Amino acid sequence: MGTLENIRAIVATDCGSTTTKAILIKLVDGEYRLIVRGEAPTTVEAPFEDVTRGVLNAIREVEELSGHTVLDGESIVHPNDGGDRGVDIYLSTSSAGGGLQMMVAGVVKSMTAESAERAALGAGAIVMDVLASNDGRLPHQQIERIRHLRPDMILLSGGIDGGTVTHVVELGQIISAADPRPRLGLGFKLPVIYAGNKDARPEVAKLLEQKTSLFQVENLRPVLERENLGPAREKIHDLFMEHVMAQAPGYDRLMEWTDAPIMPTPGAVGSIIETIAKRQNIEVVGVDIGGATTDVFSVFENTFNRTVSANLGMSYSVSNVLAETGVDNVMRWVPFRLPELEVRNRIKNKMIRPTTVPQTLEDLKVEQAIAREALRLAFEQHKSFAVSLKGVQQERTISDAFNQSASGGTLVNMMDLDLLVGSGGVLSHAPRRQQAAMMLIDGFMPEGVTRLAVDSIFMMPQLGVLAEVHEKAATEVFEKDCLIHLGTLVAPVGATQEGKSCLRIEGTLPGGRTIADDVPFGEMRVIPLAAGESASVKLTPSRGFDVGAGPGRVVEATLTGGVVGLMLDTRGRPFKLPSDEHQRVEKLVKWSRAFNAYPEI
C-alpha cells in the first residue's frame, strides 16, 4: 500500500456466508468512484474448502466487467500502474464459515454479563449464549452448555474493580470444569479473554491458564456507571484474526493478500453507520440482512449499539425465521393465497439450497414477505438490547416522582429516528427500490418523519473496512455511489377507524407545484419528489395522531426526496393488518399498487 495521496485503484471483497462480493474503486477526476462490482459463490465449503477461490472468481468478474486488470494468475497486481492495471489497496471483510461465534460470561445477567455481550457484539461476534451467576441454570447445566456449543472464544467478565472476586472466580471454575474445546482445530486451546475485576486476575489465571489460551485485559465495567469496552473489543479482533480466521479454510492465504486485517462483516458495516450518525449528528438505524444473520445497528443519544441476530437470515437461516415467527406471520404479508404446505416446503427448499434466486414474481413476493419478518424480529431483539446501562442509580427530581421507569430502558425511540438505512441482498437487489422501501417500512414501522435509504449494490461491508484505512475514499464512494436515498416517510402514530381523517399535508414542491392532500386512515401514498429535491410542508395530524410534535400538533418541515419519493403511511401505529384473508389480500395489493412496487401480470 502506497501513501494515501497516491492511491488510484482499490479492490475490496466481502466473503459472505453465501456469496463473495468484490468492488473496484478508482480515482476519477480527483474523486473516488465505484467502477464495478463482481460476485461469486463463497467457496469456504467442499469441494473447494478455500475462500480464495470465491475471491478470485469475484475479482475476475470485476476484471471482465471493467477491463481493469487486477490479477496476474492467482495473485493481486500491486501497485496500480496509473492506468488499467493493478491496485494500490486490497481489503476484505468476512462472515464466511459462520462468522465469529462467542460465549460471554458475567456475574449479573443484566449488568456485567450484558456489558460483555455488548463488547462481543461490538466486535462483530455472534453471541451464542450468555452465562451469568444468576441466569437460573445450575452449574452442571452451564458446563454442559459450554461443552455443547463449542464457541470460537469466550469473554469472561464480572465484578467492578475492587469489588467481590468470589462470583467471577466461580464462573472461572465453571469454564475450567467444562474444559472447553474450540469449534476448529482439535489440538488447539480455546482463547478466553478475562475482562473483569482486576483483583481476581491471579485466581482466574490459576484456574484457566493451563486449560485455555488465557488473555487478560482491562475490566469492561470498572465502575458501575461506566463501560470500558474498547480493550476487550480490540482483543477479540486480534484473536479473531490470529485464531479463528487462521483456522478457516484458505484464510491464511487471504490474510497474506490483504493490506489491512480482515474485519468481521458486522464490524465493518457498524463502523459506516456510526460514521454517518457522527458526521450528520443524527439518530440512525441501519440493518444488514444477510444469508445467515441479520445485523442491526443504531445510534441514539450518541450511543452506538449493534446486535447480530444469528440464525435470522434469508438463505441458510430462512427456515429459522419461519420457526421464530410462525407461518401465519409470514403469510400475512403474502398478497395471494398459498397453501401452508407449499409455503413450508418452499422455505425448507431455500434453506437446503441457499444460493437460489426467485425467478417468478410469486416467489419474489414470498421471499420479501419472509424478509419483513426477519427484519421485524431482528429489530425487536435490537430494541431489547439497546438500553442504557442497567444497575446504575439515577438521581431523580420531584418531577420524576410519577415516572416509574427503571434504569436500563431502551434507547431506541422511533419518533426521534432521522435515517433508516437498509443493506443486504434482499434489500439491495430488490428489482424495484419501492420494494426495498416497503420492506423497511413494514419491518421497522418508523414513526413520524423518517428518511429511508438503501445500500445501492450491497457494498457497505467493503466501505466499512476501507474507512479504516482510507476514510476519504470510503466517504466519497459511500455518498455518491452507495447510499440510494429512497425518500422521506411520514407515518403518524395513533389509530382510528378505516377511512376516518388522519393526516393533512400541505406544501410547495420544486417547480412551484403545490400539494394539499387529506389522507384518511389506512392508506399508503407516494408523492413524486426526486432525489436531491426537497419540499417545505405542513403536516397536520388529526386529533389523537402524532407526527413528532405531540398528538394533534402541527409539524412544519423540509422533507427530502428520493428514488421512491415522499411516502405517506397512515396505516397507524401500532400497525394491524385485517384478520379477514380477503380484506388483507385486498389491502396488501392496494398498498403495493400505491407504491408501484410490482409489475402487473
Add this chain to the structure above:
Amino acid sequence: MAHAYTPGLRVAALTVVRKARRLPIKGEVLAKKGDRVTADAVVARTHLPGAVQLINVASKLGLPPEDLPSVMVKKDGDPVKKGEPIATTKGFFGLFKSQVPSPCDGTMESLSTVTGQVILREPPTPIEVDAYVDGEVVDVLPGEGAVVEAFGTFVQGIFGVGGERTGEIKVIVAGPGDVIDEGRIDASLKGKIAVGGSHITWGALQKAMQIGVSGIVVGGFDDPDLRRLLGKDLGVAITGSEDIATTLVLTEGFGEIAMAGSTFELLTSREGRKASINGATQIRAGVIRPEIVIPMPDDKASAADAVAGHGGGLEPGSVIRVIREPHFGRLGSVTDLPNELQVMESESKVRVLRVRFDDGSEAMLPRANVEMIER
C-alpha cells in the same frame, strides 16, 4: 464469469470414498494402517470427562472459604465413593462433627479457597468410533482416529435426519416417481435400507420406524411431517443427532419430487448389497451432506471412473437439476450459456442458461437455480 462454479450433489457408480473417523477429544487409536475393517469395527476409543458436581463445602460447614483445606478429607485427584465424606470438621473434643458426603462416585478435582467450592468429577464416559463403512484403514491420525477407505457407490443426498446405520439395499417402489405409502412397508424391511421414489408419507415413515427399518432413501418429504418427526420446526439445517429409529435421506428436497432417474437406477442395480447410510446434514460452515455408501470391492479392478471429478463449471451438455420454482425437480441438459444478464419474470436481472428437459421442452433459467449432477 470465466468459471461458473455450480454446486452439485455427487452420484458416483464407482469411486473411492474416504472417511476420517475422529474422536471428539484425544484418545487411543485401535486400528492399524492396512487393516481390513467392517463397518461396525471399533477404530478408536476415548473417555469423555465425566460430569462435574460443584459443592459449596465451606457454606455447608459454616466456615470461611480460606479454612477449607483444614477440613478436607480428600485431596485433589483422590477417588471418592458416593456417600463417603469428603470434608469433616473437628467438632468439640471429637464430638458433634459435621461432614459433607460425596454426592457421587468420582474423583476430587479441585477446591477453591476463594469460593469455598469443591469440584468433583464423575467417572468418564467411554466413547468409541467405528469404521462406518466396510473398507481398509489407509491412514492413522495419531490420538484422533483413522481414515477408512472404501471402494464402491457413493450417493449424496440434499437433506437428511438420523445418524449412521448400515443395512442391505432394498428397492420398494417400481419407479422414481412412485410414492412410499404404508402399504409398501412390511416386516421384511427390518434392518434394511429401503429405496423409494418421489415421496414418503408420514404414515409410512412411522411404520418404518416401528418395524426398525435402518434407513429410507427417497426423493422428497413434507416439511410439516418433518416437524412432527422432530417435535419442532427445524430452524437451521444441522442434523444427524436425532434420536429416531430410521435414518431418512432425501435426494431431491421438500415436497413430492421424483428421484433423479440415474440415482434410482444406480441404487436399484445395487439391490441386496450392504450399505452405510448417514442422515447428518450441515448446510453452512463446513458443509455436510447426507450420504449412502455401498462398498463394491469386487469391482475395483474394472473401474475406470474411480477418481471422478468433483465440482466444476457448467458447459453445454452438462446434466442439471432445477432446484427452484417454476420447474423445481426437473432434470435436463444445458444447451446454451448466454453471457448477457437477462430479466426474469420477477424483474431480477440475472445470469442465465438455457436448458432442454427430458420431454424436449426448453426453458431459460437463472444459473443460480440449477445444480449439476456430478458423476
